[in-house]
Amino acid sequence: TEELPEEIAVEDHESSVTSSVILARLMTELKPAQAEAIRLVKIEGYSVEEASERTGQSGSLIKVNIHRGLARLAAIVQKQADVE
Template identity: 50%
Template structure:
């Protein structure tokens, strides 16, 4: 079970003060949290690199968390920022299959997760843009294959990826 918000916040406060033991526990919990967070929206082969990239970002930017604010929305903002960067840069290997998505349970923790989730970002961009990004950047299809699968022209797929990523970058801090 992954640590809850108060536990992570407490560990982060200790980490900002230089407590290495608390920091090790925190990073381990953050790693588990990130693996679950990215599960559906990242190719499994890239998950490892993305999680490590965010762990490094958490380390380098740990001073940017204000202890009077909740920890998980801060972590989610960094995770989203790195994810959009990742979508821009990385193509998934064609043989990797997406893992099944476990529907969130109806609990307070899951409600918080849903609010912070990557899905919330995808539903705020037009369907054609999320489809083009999903096919090319997450499933790893070529532009031509994505065009054939989606029924969009190749130019439209390129334009929709470009515009979609731009919109996603602007949605990193949006909660609704």
């Protein structure tokens, strides 16, 4: 075995943590069904059909909730960018 040096270079995870916190905060601005559909399909990688089975929403409703939720998120981010 080899002894490891005292200081080992590691990646900085600050931007990932910050992005995760911001995304979580933004998701609270959505209707619960929209947030759940986006979380399942866009973040966790489930198919529309799998998300439909998990939530009880039809596949069409999952798609609508994703579309409307992403549009709402874009509007929120744009509004915040305009203020800054």
